Amino acid sequence: MSETKPYLDRWAGLALLLPMAALLAIFFVYPLARTVWQSFYEYGFTLRAYETLLSSTLFWKVLKTTFAISFTATIVALLAGYPVALHLSRLPPQRRMPYLVMVMLPFWTSILVKSFALIVLLGYDGIVNNALSFVFGSPIHIPMVFNRVGAILGMVNYLLPFMILSILSSLLTQDVNLGRAAEVMGASRFTIFRRITLPLSMPGVLAGVLISFTLSIGMYITPALLGGRQDMMMANLIDFYTRQTLDWPLASAIAVVLLLVSGVLVAMLGQVRGAGGMKEMAR
Amino acid sequence: MSFPRRSNLVVPAAAWITYLFLLVPSLIVIPISFGGSGEMTFPPQVWTLDLYRQFFADAAWWGSLIQSLRIAVFVTLVTTVLGVPAAYALQRTNLPGGKVLGGLAMGPLLVPVVVLALGLYLQLGPIGLADKTWTVVLAHSMLALPFVMVSVGAALRHLDPSYEQVALIMGAGKTRIFFKVVLPQLRSGIAAGALFAFLISLDEVIVAYFITGTATQTLPVKMYSALRWEVSPVIAAVSTILTVVSLAFAIGLMWLERKDRHD
Amino acid sequence: MQPIARDMIRVTALTRTYGSFNALDAVDLSVAQGEFVTLLGPSGSGKSTLLNLISGMIEPTSGKIEIDGRDATNQPTNQRGLGMVFQNYALMPHMTVFENVAFPLQVRKVPKSEIETRVRDVLRLIQLEHVADRKPKQLSGGQQQRISLARCIVYRPSIILMDEPLGALDKKLREDMQLEIKRLHAELGITMIYVTHDQEEALAMSDRIVLMRKGRIEQQGRPEELYFRPDTLFTADFLGSSxxxxxxxxxxxxxxxxxxxxxxxxxxxxxxxxxxxxxxxxxxxxxxxxxxxxxxxxxxxxxxxxxxxxxxxxxxxxxxxxxxxxxxxxxxxxxxxxxxxxxxxxxxxxxxxxxxxxxxxxxxxxx
Structure with missing residues (x-):
């Protein structure tokens, strides 16, 4: 019943927190505020940037592309990731480690390295096309990079660790005895999966989908390097207006839109996972 | 008693397709980097160190590697020195704004990096602070801070407060307790956070791309620019160097986690 | 007639409230020098609150705490000159046994050579000299608790507080440790305040038992007084069967x-x-x-x-x-x-x- 008084008093606490707070204020809060402000400012307050956006066919096209690519990449990551999570969850814990290493490997590899590797693998004269040509005895050049397929494959590779770990964590909290009981009662493995495993893993699936989609819509490097000219996403459009046309208010307005969309997604993720879900992304 | 079960191959087979898709792009660069500079094939026709020679012969390449390592080291220092005391204060006080600040420190994880990159560009550019190493260090520190806070915070939550209480009763001052009692027990959490911070900074492209110029270009920025114009084989050597560093750190992290579980 | 012993601790009208809940309700208590006093009671009775108030880890809502004649009510924990033994031992896992016992002496800036002899002496006293270079995790629970006791004794605090120190040990070991603590108390004459919810332990060890209930002292006295002459149903029921x-x-x-x-x-x-x-x-x-x-x-x-x-x-x-x-x-x-x-x-x-x-x-x- 006896709760002790806080170990550090208020002043000690403040002194220890102040440097970090200063860093966050100057290099996190201020840049965000600056972006929002810039989107309304051009020799005085103006809504010009937002008006331009609303009437810009390029912006709407990019917005549509962003959502389409993000949606597809998320679904592909889910379909490719679920079997892995299922496989991992069925392994005894001591044998899980090497497989987890494979899952985490892309997480630790630079996105540039992976993009480069995918270009080399999937290019016009890439390793995959060469292998196919060799097998079929005739030159094969399936276009797999510098188009939407390339962008999506690159993003899926990036998203998979997040998706797999999210699903795995909800698979691992399931009671093994549920499946055993169902099996004893004569349910087939597919029935067990469809009626027990899958429904109980839905929170993990939902969280994984939300994390993946949130990460996707902000993607910059992958669409720029692996996508085609038609596959520009919001982040690339921000860069385009910042550096090519030097229209900072317009770039800022797009950034604000991106910020709002990902804010909504993060809030939804918070609903699914509770506050802990955010921190999980750091793990 | 166990029930005879039909071995199910569907799940492992599907899983292995994904495992390969995860593994190959991260590792294929290594053999390619030892191929000749003519064409990028697998397996390489000849085994040579030509690409590495090219890399180290070009000051722009290895200079940016040095720059990246320098920045990553500073980021590691800054995030550790700022993050550890802050995480400690968040655990051991009940300041009214503490929860908010703790949440704010997670913020850089939740905001698309490109938005932060734009904000930093707008903020630093006009006042002439872009293209400076120390601003890149601080910007990367902001990005890496959540990882340090999470690692150290987790270690702190496992630290029984009775160690500090007993030291206090024995007459020790709080500064001495922090250095002699708390820090030694947070070692692996701090090390994990530091490794995270180093890797985040080393691999970071977008913010660096927005706020560096020719004077402060990092390796990922140089690599990104190179990749946009032509896919030069020397990038395979660069990639291998980056991958090996990343892997070494990742293995270090996993070792730390393992050690923690066994202690 | 016994000589009149000095009060090492005097607590007056000590109160601690959490919202509307009285964790400790206007308690008066004195502990004489060299006395072994047990605070006994069920969980939530206020015994740990009282101990934590004496150690300074909780601030009182009102009332006064005097330690060895000085007003310690608002004194920081690390200036009260106390020792404490925790149920979970709280031995620093990153230090050897020797370093653990030496720590309070280093805090007091005792010269290095003196630290060496004092630590060896106290380890000999508890017959654990041979484990000096081991880490606490390599020792048994009973050994760890003896080390944590040694860590207190070594700097000769005027009072040692013990918060359910034997709660994590099995029955046989607990009885051995009870005797060990009693022996050290008799040999060293340190004032001890001992918190437990185990009535048998309280009966076995104490000079005086202070039985607590709902933030107040229900009854206090020598073990046999409380056992055979309870004043209330609560006392009768809590100690032994009746x-x-x-x-x-x-x-x-x-x-x-x-x-x-x-x-x-x-x-x-x-x-x-x-x-x-x-x-x-x-x-x-x-x-x-x-x-x-x-x-x-x-x-x-x-x-x-x-x-x-x-x-x-x-x-x-x-x-x-x-x-x-x-x-x-x-x-x-x-x-x-x-x-x-x-x-x-x-x-x-x-x-x-x-x-x-x-x-x-x-x-x-x-x-």
Whole structure:
């Protein structure tokens, strides 16, 4: 019943927190505020940037592309990731480690390295096309990079660790005895999966989908390097207006839109996972 | 008693397709980097160190590697020195704004990096602070801070407060307790956070791309620019160097986690 | 006459509230130099709150704490000159045993050579000299707790606080450690305040037991006083087991009218209920079994034997009075013991001075 008084008093606490707070204020809060402000400012307050956006066919096209690519990449990551999570969850814990290493490997590899590797693998004269040509005895050049397929494959590779770990964590909290009981009662493995495993893993699936989609819509490097000219996403459009046309208010307005969309997604993720879900992304 | 079960191959087979898709792009660069500079094939026709020679012969390449390592080291220092005391204060006080600040420190994880990159560009550019190493260090520190806070915070939550209480009763001052009692027990959490911070900074492209110029270009920025114009084989050597560093750190992290579980 | 010992701790009207909850309610307590005082009570009774207030880890809502004659109410923990032993030992896992014991001396800036001898001396005192270079995790629970005791003793604090120090140990080890702590207390003469919820431990170790209930002191005194002469039902019930018979006091006949008959009351004492309802408390070991008649002056009741179990050094009989009320009788056991047959009728009786008349208590309704 006896709760002790806080170990550090208020002043000690403040002194220890102040440097970090200063860093966050100057290099996190201020840049965000600056972006929002810039989107309304051009020799005085103006809504010009937002008006331009609303009437810009390029912006709407990019917005549509962003959502389409993000949606597809998320679904592909889910379909490719679920079997892995299922496989991992069925392994005894001591044998899980090497497989987890494979899952985490892309997480630790630079996105540039992976993009480069995918270009080399999937290019016009890439390793995959060469292998196919060799097998079929005739030159094969399936276009797999510098188009939407390339962008999506690159993003899926990036998203998979997040998706797999999210699903795995909800698979691992399931009671093994549920499946055993169902099996004893004569349910087939597919029935067990469809009626027990899958429904109980839905929170993990939902969280994984939300994390993946949130990460996707902000993607910059992958669409720029692996996508085609038609596959520009919001982040690339921000860069385009910042550096090519030097229209900072317009770039800022797009950034604000991106910020709002990902804010909504993060809030939804918070609903699914509770506050802990955010921190999980750091793990 | 166990029930005879039909071995199910569907799940492992599907899983292995994904495992390969995860593994190959991260590792294929290594053999390619030892191929000749003519064409990028697998397996390489000849085994040579030509690409590495090219890399180290070009000051722009290895200079940016040095720059990246320098920045990553500073980021590691800054995030550790700022993050550890802050995480400690968040655990051991009940300041009214503490929860908010703790949440704010997670913020850089939740905001698309490109938005932060734009904000930093707008903020630093006009006042002439872009293209400076120390601003890149601080910007990367902001990005890496959540990882340090999470690692150290987790270690702190496992630290029984009775160690500090007993030291206090024995007459020790709080500064001495922090250095002699708390820090030694947070070692692996701090090390994990530091490794995270180093890797985040080393691999970071977008913010660096927005706020560096020719004077402060990092390796990922140089690599990104190179990749946009032509896919030069020397990038395979660069990639291998980056991958090996990343892997070494990742293995270090996993070792730390393992050690923690066994202690 | 005993010499008048100095008060090492004096607590006056000490109160700690959490919202509307009184964790500690205006408690007064003095502890004399060299005394071994146990704070005993169920969880939530305020014993740990009182200990943490003395150590300074909780701030009092009101009241005063004096340590060794100085006002320590608002003194920081690390200036109070105390020692403390925790249930989880709280030995620093990153330091060796030697470094752990040396730590408080380093804090006090004791010269290095002196640290060496003092640490060795105290490790010898607890017979653990040979583990000096090991890490705490390599030691058994009992060894760890002895080290944490050594870590206190080594800097000779005026008072050592112990918060359920033996709670994590198994029974056999606990009894060894009780003796060890008593030995060290006797040898070193350090004032000790010991918190436990284990009444047997409190009875075995203390010079004085302070029994706490709902943030107040229920009763305090020497172990045998609390055990044999409880002032309240709570004390009687908390320490040991007891037979409690409720009834109405007949002042003129000096009997308690119960459902099982009129039972004679012991001689009057200050503080006992004078009229109305009362409860008669008799310890199981004060009750005797008789196959036929009991001594004339003894109270006696007819009872049926329900069960009879041998617990090593003593035997416990479970009896039932007419109407279902259970009575426990405890006798020393022996090889020639003959246990009464289950279902047989016997007389249970006790000497009038072994019974104690207590007030009823709303927390003890179903007696």
């Amino acid at each position: 037979n409690l018979l409720m009834g109405t006091i007949d002042v003129s006949a000096r009997t308690l009218q119960t459902a099982y008959g009129n039972l004679p009351l012991p001689a009057t004492r200050p503080g006992e209920p004078k009229s109305g309802d009362g409860v008669l408390m008799i310890r199981p070991e004060s009750v005797r079994l008789f196959s036929e008649t009991a001594p004339e002056t003894w109270s006696g009741l007819q009872a049926t034997v329900r069960d009879s179990i041998v617990l090593g050094s003593f035997v416990r009989h479970f009896l039932e009075l007419p109407g279902g009320k259970r009575v426990i009788v405890q006798e020393p056991s022996g090889a020639s013991l003959s246990r009464p047959e289950r279902g047989s009728t016997v007389r249970v009786a006790w000497g009038p001075q072994d019974a104690r008349l207590l007030r009823t208590d709303p927390d003890f309704q179903n007696l």
